[in-house]
Structures are given as structure tokens and as C-alpha cells.
Amino acid sequence: MTILTQLVTAFAGSLGFALLFNIRRDRLFPAAMGGLLAWGVYLLVGPLVAWDVPRFFIASLALTLYAEIMARVKKSPATVFLVSASIPLIPGGSLYTTMQYAVSAQWEAFTTQGMNTLLLAGAIAGGMLCMMAVLHVCHRLYLLLRQA
Amino acid sequence: MCPHPDRQAVDYANEYLSNALSIGEQMLRSGAEVSRVEDSIRRICTAYGAERVDVFTITSSIVVTISGKAFGTVTQTRRISGLQFDLRRLERLNELSRLIAQHLPPMEKVEEALERIRTTPGHSFPTQLGIWALISASFTLFFGGSWLDAVASALIGVLLKYADRGLKWLELNGFLAALLCSGFGGLLSFLAVQWGFGDSVEKINIGNIMLLIPGIMLTNSLRDLFNGDTISGLLRFLEAVLLSMTIAAGFVAASVIGGVSV
Known part of the structure; x- marks a missing residue:
């Protein structure tokens, strides 16, 4: 159940950011699917x-x-999908916890979490x-093979 | 280099360089990587006849020097400020720069197209409210909040958008605005839980924090750094770290102060 909730909300969160960043309509679904995939x-x-x-x-590689x-x-820059799909991975939660330690002056925990x-x-x-x-190398090899 | 460059050629070079810079400026402000911006400027200037193009871009400035036999050497710089992620604009600028490099349209056409891209409006305010609510609610659930938390987080997200607009209108210093906005968010979530409208202050906060925190800036800055764009990477990295510390501190401080005084 938690897994399902996480996957659905990863999708919804990525969709939200895709909308916020004003992605073209026909790119919205694949961009949000990227978020689901990353968390999956x-x-x-x-x-x-x-x-x-x-x-x-590993999730970032995928x-x-x-x-x-x-x-x-x-046919659009990869940034369009990269940015919205990486949203569920963005360590916002971890960053928040880090600052919680700072505000409560637990400096050791702050350093570790930071x-x-x-x-x-x-x-x-x-x-x-x-x-x-890796993709760049593949592309170069492909061009080389096609020439030969 | 010829000793007496042709006046007309110099004017022409200045004109296309200025347009190339405008495109680069807009790209950088829409969230493009430094290498993409430099690449686009180089391609446009080469297409219009520059023999050598030296571009140096950091997040806050672009410097370009082009040289050619006809016009000698021309340099222009542009100060860049404000980052507003807009991937649709970025895509259109990318298409425009490709079109320019291929078809060499006359300058008036380029200026027209740029103006059209620049003035295309983004989402309307009510739509933005909806988007902020969606993101807040999603991440509150994502990090394990209850449904009630998600509803509270969505409502606070809407109020934060109003606060954000108010603070933008006041033209406050960016860090102070972030501190006030997040402090407001922390206070609201604390009050919500006090009044039984929500179970966990922390879970509500995390949903709202995802809206404000420059997580993408942080990741992108590391990408720039590893890519060899050290200065840009460091600038954005520092900005992202300071901003996220301000935001998290605002949220936590509001809840702690609230907790102590009640």
C-alpha cells in the first residue's frame, strides 16, 4: 500500500512540477512517468x-x-524530462531534517545528515x-561504425 | 585582421551578436545549462559569418567576442539576473537558435520571434494555485503523511502562493522573502495541527518545502561542476545551499517558536 501511494504521488508530484515548469502538453505524461520510473x-x-x-x-542512471x-x-532537449523526472529523488526531506538538527543545535547529527x-x-x-x-560514447561508436 | 573594418559589416556583426546574446540570456533564465547556452551562441554567430567565436558564460553574465575579416573584433557582454524555470520557453528558444543557424533569417524576423517567445504568458494565477496545491499534497503523502495532512498541506500551499506573490510585489531581498514565506508556512502548519486539522507538522512542512526548496538548482549545480563549468557550478551551488538553509530554517523556526510559546 505504501509502495502504491509512493508511486502514485511520485507521478503526481512530477506532474505538478512539469506543469509548474510549463512543459508542453504532449510532454506532460511522459515527464510525469519519468518520476514514477525513477522512484520505481x-x-x-x-x-x-x-x-x-x-x-x-542507480535510479538516476535509469x-x-x-x-x-x-x-x-x-524531439526536445533532454533537460525537459530530466528535470521533472528527478523530482521524487530530490533530497528535500533529508535537507529539511538537516536543518531541523541545526535549529535544535544538535551539531553532530546536523553534520551527518548534511x-x-x-x-x-x-x-x-x-x-x-x-x-x-555512456550514451555519448555509444553515439560516437555508432557514427564510427556507420562510416566503416 | 584588416586595419579598416567596413562600418556596415561592424554594424551587422553587432546586431546579430546582440540577438545571439538575447537568445542566450533568455535560455539561461529559463533554466538551460551553461554548455547549452554557449553552444547556441557559438552556432548562431558562426552561421552569420563570424570566423572565431569566444563565449564565456556564468550564471550571472555572458561575454562574447567574435572576430572576422570583414568587421574586425566585436565584444558584447550581458548581465543576467533572475532564474525562472520555463521549459516550454527553453524548447522554443532551442528551436529558434537551430532555425537561425540553418536558414539565416533576416534580423527583423529573429527579433520578432524573440519578442513573441518573451511575451508568451505563463500559467494564469488560479492555475498556479492549483499546481502548488497538487505538489504540496503529493509530497506530503509521498513522505508518509496522512490524508488529512495532505489536505492541510494543499491549503497551505495555496496560501503560500499568495504570500509568494505578495513578497514578489514588495521586491524584497530574495533570502528574506524565502525566510518570511517559509516562516509563514511553518506557522500555518503548526496552527493547523494545533486545531486538529492535520496529524503531523513535519509531514505537512515537507510537502510545502518541496515547493520552495531549490532542489533542481542543487542537482544542476553539481552537474555543472562535474561538467567542468566550475564557476557557474559553484555560484549556483552556494546559492542553492544558502536558499535551502534559509527555507528549512524558516519552517523549523516557526514550528519551534510556536511550540515553545504555546
Whole structure:
């Protein structure tokens, strides 16, 4: 039940941001599906990887692949799908907890949680960059093979 | 480089450079990455006949120097302020820059198209209210809030949008506006739970925080950093961190102060 709620709200939240960022109407559904997919992958790799940082990294890889494919299909910049699909992964909750520790002057917990937030954001960014690099290499190889 | 560049060629170069900068400026403000902006400007100027194009972009400024035999060397800079994610505008600007590089339309056409893109209105205010409510409610549920929390969060989201508009109208310093807006949100969620309209202050807050927190800015800044656009990355990273600290502090402080005084 919680899983279903999370998936549905991941979709709705991404849809909300897609609307907020003024995405074209025919791109709304695929953009919101990206959010669902990102969270779905995060949940799927849960039994294999316990730590959140690699889980976010893998989810980010998947969502970037999805965004790049959709960008080709819909002929629009990948950013359009990347930004709205990454919304459920954005560590807003973790950031909030970090600041809660700061306001209540629990500095050790603040540092730990702050590092965690940064690592999560880094994992998302890293996943995006890695998948983009892989796709770039694939594209170059494809061009090379076509020439030969 | 010729010693006496042709006056007409210089004027022409200035004109297309200015338009290329306008496109770059709009792209950056709509949320494009630095590398995309630089790439677009370079492509447009090359298409119009510049032999060498040097673009340097950071989040708050674009500097371009172009040179060619006909006009010598021309430099223009543009100060960029304000970030307003608008992906539809970004897509249209992208299309426009591609069209320019391919078909070299006359300057009046380019200016017209730019003006049209710039003046296309976004969502109406009531629609925006609906969107803010949807996002708040979704993330309150997403982070494990109850249905009652979600309803409270949606209503607070609507009120926050009004507060946001009021603060924009006052033209306050960005950080102060963020602090006030989030403080208002924290106070409302605290009052809601006090009056039995909601179960958890924290869950309601998290839904509202997702609206205000620059999470995308944070992720994008790291992407810029790893991409080698170090200055832009650092600028946005610092801005995102300061802003999110302000926002979270506003929410938490309001609830803590409320909790102490009641």
C-alpha cells in the first residue's frame, strides 16, 4: 500500500512540477512517468542495495536513460524530462531534517545528515553525468561504425 | 585582421551578436545549462559569418567576442539576473537558435520571434494555485503523511502562493522573502495541527518545502561542476545551499517558536 501511494504521488508530484515548469502538453505524461520510473527503480533495487546513496545513483542512471530516449522520441532537449523526472529523488526531506538538527543545535547529527543530503544530491548528479557519458560514447561508436 | 573594418559589416556583426546574446540570456533564465547556452551562441554567430567565436558564460553574465575579416573584433557582454524555470520557453528558444543557424533569417524576423517567445504568458494565477496545491499534497503523502495532512498541506500551499506573490510585489531581498514565506508556512502548519486539522507538522512542512526548496538548482549545480563549468557550478551551488538553509530554517523556526510559546 505504501509502495502504491509512493508511486502514485511520485507521478503526481512530477506532474505538478512539469506543469509548474510549463512543459508542453504532449510532454506532460511522459515527464510525469519519468518520476514514477525513477522512484520505481529506487524501490526495486532496495532488496539488493541497502544504502540510499547507490540506490539514488542507480535510479538516476535509469531516469537519465529514460529522459534521453524520450528526448529523441519527442524531439526536445533532454533537460525537459530530466528535470521533472528527478523530482521524487530530490533530497528535500533529508535537507529539511538537516536543518531541523541545526535549529535544535544538535551539531553532530546536523553534520551527518548534511553530508547525507550532499551525497544524495551528488549521487543524482553523478548518475546523470555517467549515463550521459555512456550514451555519448555509444553515439560516437555508432557514427564510427556507420562510416566503416 | 584588416586595419579598416567596413562600418556596415561592424554594424551587422553587432546586431546579430546582440540577438545571439538575447537568445542566450533568455535560455539561461529559463533554466538551460551553461554548455547549452554557449553552444547556441557559438552556432548562431558562426552561421552569420563570424570566423572565431569566444563565449564565456556564468550564471550571472555572458561575454562574447567574435572576430572576422570583414568587421574586425566585436565584444558584447550581458548581465543576467533572475532564474525562472520555463521549459516550454527553453524548447522554443532551442528551436529558434537551430532555425537561425540553418536558414539565416533576416534580423527583423529573429527579433520578432524573440519578442513573441518573451511575451508568451505563463500559467494564469488560479492555475498556479492549483499546481502548488497538487505538489504540496503529493509530497506530503509521498513522505508518509496522512490524508488529512495532505489536505492541510494543499491549503497551505495555496496560501503560500499568495504570500509568494505578495513578497514578489514588495521586491524584497530574495533570502528574506524565502525566510518570511517559509516562516509563514511553518506557522500555518503548526496552527493547523494545533486545531486538529492535520496529524503531523513535519509531514505537512515537507510537502510545502518541496515547493520552495531549490532542489533542481542543487542537482544542476553539481552537474555543472562535474561538467567542468566550475564557476557557474559553484555560484549556483552556494546559492542553492544558502536558499535551502534559509527555507528549512524558516519552517523549523516557526514550528519551534510556536511550540515553545504555546
